[in-house]
Amino acid sequence: MGVSFLSISTLPSLLPPLVAHNPKSTLTKYQPRSVAICCTKINTDVSDEEEQFHWKRRDILKCIGVTIGLELITNSGPLVGMANAADLIERRQRSEFQSQIKGTLYTAIKGNPDIVPSLLTLALNDALTYDKATKTGGPNGSIRFSSEINRPENKGLSAALNFIEEAKKEIDSYSKGGPISYSDLIQYAAQSATKATFLASAIRKCGGNEEKGNLLYTAYGSNGQWGLFDRQFGRADTQEPDPEGRIPIWDKASVQEMKDKFSAVGLGPRQLAVLSAFIGPDQDATETLLASDPDIAPWIQKYQRSRDTVSRTDYEVDLITTFTKLSTLGQQINYEAYTYPRAKIDITKLKL
The missing domain is CATH 3.30.160 (Double Stranded RNA Binding Domain)
Structure with a gap:
């Protein structure tokens, strides 16, 4: 061998040059x-x-x-560098747009805090139309259609949809990357509504003092847990209502019907318990009903104990994790959505 x-x-050094180099080129x-x-x-x-x-x-x-x-x-060094720079620019554009959206929603919700429960249920009902077998439905904005919002399971959600419509007008007026999709806006409104409930809890723990409540939430709250949710930004709107019969009529549904619906989209008793604040027109009644089920009761109790603590970590983190999964069911995220070409500079008009 x-x-x-x-x-x-x-x-x-023996090979012919692969790229003609211009001495004056960068x-x-x-x-x-x-x-x-x-x-x-x-x-x-x-x-x-x-x-x-x-x-x-x-x-x-x-x-x-x-x-x-x-x-x-x-x-290829310069090409890679340019690609990385372009990617960073697009990320910054999307991040800035998200910040603007959150600011708009925060202001609107603060002026109408009673809308919070309906915004949560609107997002839930838009997402739970997902069907694993056909890979249709999900958080695709279909609930905006009159034939869907007027179904029995969506009773009482018209005000939340009107809120979305008004917020969309304002957001579209300053968007540089095209109009925001209903599917994105509905989920982001639910995120803002969820944050509002977290902050309100912190303020209550501070005896109603807003300044101290904000400090408490900043120090111990779950705001930093939304990273994955924020990256899932770029859902596309469907152009037709989702099929009927995919959402239970919550105030008439049995616990088993709720469990079956959640199971059908890959969620279980734990997620049903943590999302009880989203379900139906009377969420306190829903949580009381769910607490009667032996599979769900331990989770209801766990989250109730967590809500009584200062940080509420178990409850808030599990809710954010579950809501993030729910908000992307069946969706193909366009990670270039809402980006836009940079303004070109005409160097001939520059004054040197």
Whole structure:
């Protein structure tokens, strides 16, 4: 058995240039680099000289291919840099737009706090139309259609939809990347409503003092747990209502019917318990009903104990996690949504 080594450390300098370099171009700072490559082959004894020749030629070509690949990677530096910069710009655009949306919703909810429970149920009912078998439905904005919002399971949610419509007008007026989808806005309104309930709880724990309540929520609250939810931004609106019969009529549904619905979308008793504040027109009555079920009762009790603590960590984190999963059921997220071309500068008009 023989071992042969083929050194081609000087091969890059023998190859023709892959990219014509302009001395005045900004690409000149990324010069090709010679890379030492050692190709190793362990051979069994081969008596056929022609076969040995074919092996050597084949391995030489492989080594040349590796070298060319390295040359391409080296010379792609500016392109990679530009791609990364463009990606960062798009992320910043989406982040700034999200901040504006949250500001609009925060102000609107603060002026109408009674709308909070309905916003939560609106988001839940829009999402729970998801059907795993057909991969249809989900948080796609279908609840905005009159034929769907007027169904029995959506009783009392018209005011929440009107709230969404008004918020959408304001948000679309300053959006640089096109109108916000109903599907995104409904879920983000529910997020703002959820945060409002968390903050209200912190204020109550501070005897109604808003300043202290804000400090408490900032120090111990769950605001930092929304990262994954915020990245799921770019849902597309459906153009037709979702089929009927996919949502229980909550104030008439049995616990088993609720459990079956949640199970159908991949959620269980734990998630049903933590989302009890979203379900139906009378959420206190829903939670009381759910507490009678042996599978759900331990979770109801766990979250009640958590809500009595200062930080409410178990309850708030589990709710955010479950709501995040719920808000993306069956959705293909467009991570370039709401981005826009940067303004071009006409250098001929610059005053130097």
